[in-house]
Amino acid sequence: MKLTSQELTARIRDMILRGEFASGQHLREAALAEQFAVSRTPVRAALAANEKDGLLEYNPNRGFIVRPFHVRDIIEAYEMRALLEGMACRVTAERGMKLDDERVARQAIDQVEKLLRKTGPLDNHARDSWRHHNQVFHQSIIESVENRFLQPMLQMVRQIPSVYPPIFASYTAEELAQYNQEHKKILECIIDRQAVRAEHLMREHILSAGETLRTSIRDAQRTDDPIVPAAEHADVPSAEPPRRRAPVPPSE
Secondary structure: OOOOOOHHHHHHHHHHHHOOOOOOOOOOHHHHHHHHOHHHHHHHHHHHHHHHOOOOOEOOOOEEEEEEEEEHHHHHHHHHHHHHHHHHHHHHHHHHHHHHHHHHHHHHHHHHHHOOOOOOOOOOOHHHHHHHHHHHHHHHHHHOOOOOHHHHHHHHHHOOOOOOOHHOOOOHHHHEEEEEEHHHHHHHHHOOOOOHHHHHHHHHHHHHHHOOOOHHHHOOOOOOOOOOOOOOHOOOOOOOOOOOOOOOOOOO
Protein backbone atom coordinates (compact mmCIF):
# COMPACT_ATOMS: atom_id res chain seq x y z
CA MET A 1 0.00 0.00 0.00
CA LYS A 2 1.47 3.32 -1.12
CA LEU A 3 2.01 6.11 1.37
CA THR A 4 -0.24 9.16 1.16
CA SER A 5 1.34 12.59 0.81
CA GLN A 6 0.70 13.30 4.51
CA GLU A 7 2.19 9.96 5.55
CA LEU A 8 5.23 10.57 3.39
CA THR A 9 5.66 14.05 4.88
CA ALA A 10 5.57 12.57 8.40
CA ARG A 11 7.99 9.77 7.47
CA ILE A 12 10.57 12.16 6.04
CA ARG A 13 10.13 14.51 9.00
CA ASP A 14 10.78 11.67 11.44
CA MET A 15 13.88 10.63 9.52
CA ILE A 16 15.22 14.19 9.74
CA LEU A 17 14.45 14.46 13.46
CA ARG A 18 16.13 11.11 14.13
CA GLY A 19 19.29 12.25 12.36
CA GLU A 20 19.04 9.81 9.46
CA PHE A 21 19.94 12.61 7.05
CA ALA A 22 23.09 14.66 7.58
CA SER A 23 23.03 18.42 8.09
CA GLY A 24 23.31 20.08 4.68
CA GLN A 25 22.49 16.86 2.85
CA HIS A 26 20.74 17.22 -0.50
CA LEU A 27 17.53 15.15 -0.52
CA ARG A 28 17.05 13.86 -4.05
CA GLU A 29 13.48 13.40 -5.21
CA ALA A 30 14.30 10.43 -7.42
CA ALA A 31 16.10 8.53 -4.66
CA LEU A 32 13.31 9.14 -2.14
CA ALA A 33 10.66 8.16 -4.69
CA GLU A 34 12.48 4.87 -5.23
CA GLN A 35 12.98 4.33 -1.50
CA PHE A 36 9.29 4.77 -0.70
CA ALA A 37 7.98 3.24 -3.93
CA VAL A 38 6.01 6.34 -4.93
CA SER A 39 6.14 8.86 -7.76
CA ARG A 40 8.17 12.05 -7.50
CA THR A 41 5.03 14.21 -7.15
CA PRO A 42 4.18 13.23 -3.51
CA VAL A 43 7.90 13.33 -2.65
CA ARG A 44 8.11 16.90 -3.93
CA ALA A 45 5.02 17.85 -1.87
CA ALA A 46 6.45 16.17 1.25
CA LEU A 47 9.76 18.00 0.89
CA ALA A 48 7.96 21.33 0.41
CA ALA A 49 5.88 20.69 3.54
CA ASN A 50 9.01 19.99 5.59
CA GLU A 51 10.63 23.13 4.21
CA LYS A 52 7.60 25.10 5.41
CA ASP A 53 8.07 23.59 8.87
CA GLY A 54 11.70 24.75 8.91
CA LEU A 55 13.42 21.38 8.69
CA LEU A 56 14.62 21.84 5.11
CA GLU A 57 15.96 24.72 3.08
CA TYR A 58 15.38 25.18 -0.64
CA ASN A 59 18.31 26.04 -2.86
CA PRO A 60 17.51 26.79 -6.51
CA ASN A 61 20.68 25.02 -7.61
CA ARG A 62 20.55 21.99 -5.31
CA GLY A 63 16.90 21.59 -4.40
CA PHE A 64 15.93 20.67 -0.85
CA ILE A 65 18.71 20.55 1.76
CA VAL A 66 18.56 19.45 5.42
CA ARG A 67 18.74 22.61 7.49
CA PRO A 68 21.74 22.87 9.85
CA PHE A 69 20.91 23.54 13.51
CA HIS A 70 23.16 25.30 16.01
CA VAL A 71 23.61 24.89 19.74
CA ARG A 72 21.63 28.05 20.38
CA ASP A 73 18.70 26.70 18.33
CA ILE A 74 18.52 23.61 20.50
CA ILE A 75 18.84 25.49 23.80
CA GLU A 76 16.20 28.03 22.81
CA ALA A 77 13.90 25.18 21.84
CA TYR A 78 14.38 23.65 25.31
CA GLU A 79 13.56 26.99 26.92
CA MET A 80 10.36 27.38 24.92
CA ARG A 81 9.34 23.81 25.56
CA ALA A 82 9.85 24.28 29.30
CA LEU A 83 7.58 27.33 29.30
CA LEU A 84 4.87 25.68 27.24
CA GLU A 85 4.85 22.30 28.96
CA GLY A 86 5.13 23.93 32.37
CA MET A 87 2.07 26.01 31.56
CA ALA A 88 0.28 22.87 30.38
CA CYS A 89 0.96 21.20 33.74
CA ARG A 90 -0.33 24.21 35.67
CA VAL A 91 -3.50 24.55 33.60
CA THR A 92 -4.17 20.81 33.74
CA ALA A 93 -3.76 20.79 37.53
CA GLU A 94 -6.06 23.81 37.90
CA ARG A 95 -8.80 22.35 35.71
CA GLY A 96 -8.33 18.72 36.63
CA MET A 97 -6.85 16.07 34.36
CA LYS A 98 -9.23 14.02 32.24
CA LEU A 99 -9.48 10.42 33.36
CA ASP A 100 -8.52 9.08 29.95
CA ASP A 101 -5.42 11.28 29.83
CA GLU A 102 -4.48 10.29 33.39
CA ARG A 103 -4.83 6.63 32.43
CA VAL A 104 -2.55 7.12 29.40
CA ALA A 105 0.07 8.91 31.54
CA ARG A 106 0.03 6.19 34.20
CA GLN A 107 0.31 3.46 31.58
CA ALA A 108 3.35 5.19 30.08
CA ILE A 109 5.01 5.30 33.50
CA ASP A 110 4.12 1.65 34.17
CA GLN A 111 5.46 0.54 30.80
CA VAL A 112 8.79 2.21 31.50
CA GLU A 113 8.98 0.52 34.90
CA LYS A 114 8.28 -2.83 33.23
CA LEU A 115 10.92 -2.11 30.62
CA LEU A 116 13.55 -1.22 33.20
CA ARG A 117 12.91 -4.33 35.31
CA LYS A 118 14.61 -6.39 32.62
CA THR A 119 18.19 -7.31 33.42
CA GLY A 120 21.18 -6.48 31.29
CA PRO A 121 22.22 -3.35 29.40
CA LEU A 122 19.70 -1.37 27.36
CA ASP A 123 19.61 -2.33 23.70
CA ASN A 124 18.36 -0.26 20.78
CA HIS A 125 14.86 -1.71 21.03
CA ALA A 126 14.64 -0.78 24.70
CA ARG A 127 15.79 2.76 23.99
CA ASP A 128 13.22 3.15 21.23
CA SER A 129 10.52 1.80 23.54
CA TRP A 130 11.53 4.22 26.30
CA ARG A 131 11.47 7.14 23.89
CA HIS A 132 7.95 6.20 22.78
CA HIS A 133 6.59 5.99 26.33
CA ASN A 134 8.37 9.23 27.27
CA GLN A 135 6.63 11.01 24.40
CA VAL A 136 3.27 9.46 25.31
CA PHE A 137 3.57 10.77 28.88
CA HIS A 138 4.32 14.33 27.81
CA GLN A 139 1.64 14.27 25.13
CA SER A 140 -1.02 13.07 27.61
CA ILE A 141 -0.61 16.33 29.52
CA ILE A 142 -0.74 18.44 26.37
CA GLU A 143 -3.90 16.66 25.22
CA SER A 144 -5.57 17.32 28.57
CA VAL A 145 -5.21 21.10 28.24
CA GLU A 146 -7.42 21.48 25.14
CA ASN A 147 -5.71 24.70 24.08
CA ARG A 148 -5.79 25.00 20.29
CA PHE A 149 -2.70 27.25 20.27
CA LEU A 150 -0.52 25.04 22.47
CA GLN A 151 -0.18 22.05 20.16
CA PRO A 152 1.07 23.95 17.08
CA MET A 153 3.48 26.01 19.20
CA LEU A 154 4.96 22.88 20.74
CA GLN A 155 5.13 21.26 17.33
CA MET A 156 7.30 24.14 16.20
CA VAL A 157 9.86 23.83 19.01
CA ARG A 158 9.88 20.05 18.63
CA GLN A 159 11.11 20.50 15.07
CA ILE A 160 14.65 20.74 16.43
CA PRO A 161 16.35 17.41 15.72
CA SER A 162 18.09 15.36 18.38
CA VAL A 163 21.23 15.71 16.37
CA TYR A 164 24.14 15.18 18.74
CA PRO A 165 24.07 11.40 19.12
CA PRO A 166 27.14 10.87 21.35
CA ILE A 167 25.38 12.74 24.17
CA PHE A 168 22.34 10.49 23.99
CA ALA A 169 24.12 7.20 23.40
CA SER A 170 25.16 6.41 26.98
CA TYR A 171 21.88 6.31 28.90
CA THR A 172 21.76 3.76 31.67
CA ALA A 173 18.74 2.05 33.18
CA GLU A 174 19.34 4.01 36.38
CA GLU A 175 19.16 7.34 34.56
CA LEU A 176 15.98 6.40 32.73
CA ALA A 177 14.48 5.25 36.04
CA GLN A 178 15.22 8.71 37.46
CA TYR A 179 13.42 10.36 34.55
CA ASN A 180 10.45 8.10 35.17
CA GLN A 181 10.40 9.04 38.85
CA GLU A 182 10.24 12.68 37.83
CA HIS A 183 7.26 11.87 35.61
CA LYS A 184 5.59 10.24 38.61
CA LYS A 185 6.08 13.34 40.76
CA ILE A 186 4.76 15.62 38.04
CA LEU A 187 1.65 13.48 37.57
CA GLU A 188 1.06 13.27 41.32
CA CYS A 189 1.13 17.06 41.59
CA ILE A 190 -1.31 17.42 38.70
CA ILE A 191 -3.74 14.91 40.21
CA ASP A 192 -3.45 16.58 43.64
CA ARG A 193 -4.17 19.98 42.02
CA GLN A 194 -0.79 21.39 43.07
CA ALA A 195 -0.64 23.65 40.04
CA VAL A 196 2.40 25.80 40.91
CA ARG A 197 4.49 22.83 41.98
CA ALA A 198 3.50 20.82 38.89
CA GLU A 199 4.54 23.70 36.64
CA HIS A 200 7.86 24.10 38.44
CA LEU A 201 8.69 20.40 38.29
CA MET A 202 8.03 20.18 34.57
CA ARG A 203 10.02 23.33 33.82
CA GLU A 204 12.94 22.09 35.93
CA HIS A 205 12.68 18.68 34.27
CA ILE A 206 13.19 20.24 30.83
CA LEU A 207 15.38 23.29 31.58
CA SER A 208 18.03 21.38 33.47
CA ALA A 209 18.10 18.89 30.59
CA GLY A 210 18.85 21.76 28.24
CA GLU A 211 21.58 23.09 30.52
CA THR A 212 23.32 19.72 30.64
CA LEU A 213 22.96 19.39 26.89
CA ARG A 214 24.53 22.84 26.42
CA THR A 215 27.52 21.88 28.56
CA SER A 216 27.99 18.55 26.79
CA ILE A 217 27.87 20.06 23.32
CA ARG A 218 30.18 22.97 24.15
CA ASP A 219 32.71 20.55 25.58
CA ALA A 220 32.82 18.92 22.16
CA GLN A 221 32.70 21.84 19.77
CA ARG A 222 32.44 25.60 19.47
CA THR A 223 29.08 27.19 20.27
CA ASP A 224 28.37 28.51 16.80
CA ASP A 225 29.27 25.33 14.92
CA PRO A 226 26.27 23.62 13.34
CA ILE A 227 25.24 20.35 14.94
CA VAL A 228 25.57 17.58 12.39
CA PRO A 229 23.30 14.50 12.56
CA ALA A 230 24.90 11.09 12.26
CA ALA A 231 22.77 8.47 10.55
CA GLU A 232 24.58 5.61 12.23
CA HIS A 233 23.17 6.77 15.59
CA ALA A 234 19.58 7.17 14.45
CA ASP A 235 18.34 4.74 17.09
CA VAL A 236 19.29 7.00 20.00
CA PRO A 237 16.32 8.37 21.98
CA SER A 238 15.44 12.07 21.99
CA ALA A 239 15.38 12.19 25.76
CA GLU A 240 16.60 14.30 28.62
CA PRO A 241 20.21 13.60 29.72
CA PRO A 242 21.37 13.63 33.38
CA ARG A 243 20.86 17.00 35.03
CA ARG A 244 21.65 19.17 38.03
CA ARG A 245 18.83 19.33 40.53
CA ALA A 246 17.09 22.54 41.50
CA PRO A 247 15.01 23.18 44.65
CA VAL A 248 11.27 22.78 44.22
CA PRO A 249 8.62 24.97 45.88
CA PRO A 250 6.65 23.60 48.83
CA SER A 251 3.36 21.81 48.25
CA GLU A 252 0.35 24.10 47.93
